[in-house]
Amino acid sequence: MAKQTTLTLQKMKEQGEKITMVTAYDYSSATLAQLAGIDTILVGDSLQMVMLGDDSTIACTMDTMVHHTKAVVKGAPETFIVMDMPFGSYNISQQQAIENASRLMKEGRGDAVKLEGGTDMEHVIKAVVDAGIPVVGHIGLTPQTTAKLGGFKVQGKGEAAKEVLEDALAVERAGACMIVLECVPGELAAFISEKLTIPTIGIGAGNKTDGQVLVYHDLLGLFDKFVPKFVKVYKNIGNEIVEGIKEYISDVKSSAFPEEKHIFGGVSKEDLKDL
Numbered sequence: 001m002a003k004q005t006t007l008t009l010q011k012m013k014e015q016g017e018k019i020t021m022v023t024a025y026d027y028s029s030a031t032l033a034q035l036a037g038i039d040t041i042l043v044g045d046s047l048q049m050v051m052l053g054d055d056s057t058i059a060c061t062m063d064t065m066v067h068h069t070k071a072v073v074k075g076a077p078e079t080f081i082v083m084d085m086p087f088g089s090y091n092i093s094q095q096q097a098i099e100n101a102s103r104l105m106k107e108g109r110g111d112a113v114k115l116e117g118g119t120d121m122e123h124v125i126k127a128v129v130d131a132g133i134p135v136v137g138h139i140g141l142t143p144q145t146t147a148k149l150g151g152f153k154v155q156g157k158g159e160a161a162k163e164v165l166e167d168a169l170a171v172e173r174a175g176a177c178m179i180v181l182e183c184v185p186g187e188l189a190a191f192i193s194e195k196l197t198i199p200t201i202g203i204g205a206g207n208k209t210d211g212q213v214l215v216y217h218d219l220l221g222l223f224d225k226f227v228p229k230f231v232k233v234y235k236n237i238g239n240e241i242v243e244g245i246k247e248y249i250s251d252v253k254s255s256a257f258p259e260e261k262h263i264f265g266g267v268s269k270e271d272l273k274d275l
């Protein structure tokens with residue numbers, strides 16, 4: 001399969017073909033996602049939670065993002081890779097945003113950056129796009145600002161729908177190539193997806209968006225702190241891993257492992273006799 005680009009992703013929207021996105025944070029998860037035929041990978045700052053054990057994404061740094069993105073790009077060189085800009089790396093000034101987005105492109109070597117925010121971030125998105133860097137927007141529930149939003153809550157219910165729509169329009173106007181809609185009512189996400197010309201990628205946003213994204217650890221049952229309502233656990237690999245490690249422990253305790261086939265030869269009792 002040829003590598004997706006901003007143009008082919010745009011074409012997919014125009015042709016009504018759904019876009020698939022999954023997060024990955026290291027070489028092996030990226031390799032498997034590419035092997036499965038995913039359209040796009042997101043190196044999400046959610047890695048701060050599912051890989052590093054924090055209860056939010058806030059502490060994620062540029063160094064962490066660069067470190068993980070490099071591994072993902074090595075594992076999935078034929079996949080369109082989106083890199084999250086961490087909290088505090090783009091909110092101070094347009095110059096700061098351009099510098100950090102450039103660093104992610106140069107050192108991480110993904111294909112686009114993603115940053116959170118709508119009307120409040122329009123000027124920043126425009127500045128980064130004008131600097132030649134593809135930007136993916138992210139509106140609705142924006143995990144980096146859950147403190148301001150009052151927690152992990154669905155956004156855009158009732159009259160608040162207008163604000164989310166305005167955010168979406170601002171992100172498109174600023175020149176973003178794609179937009180993530182997180183935790184918004186399905187009807188609103190469908191309306192926004194119709195209204196925008198750029199592809200919309202939903203997470204907890206119903207099934208009428210142009211594509212879907214899920215966190216790798218969520219869809220594979222690898223993260224058990226909580227499972228949001230919008231997640232479908234496709235395979236429970238977490239249980240498989242625990243079973244595998246239990247068997248290993250039991251085999252080691254009983255000396256059933258290593259077996260003859262796992263052991264290097266080349267020294268006989270005779271060789272050891274006079275040592």
Ligand code: KIV
Pocket residue numbers: 023042043044045046047084138180182203213215
């Ligand atoms: O960091 C992340 O995984 C994300 C997704 C929830 C879209 O931003």
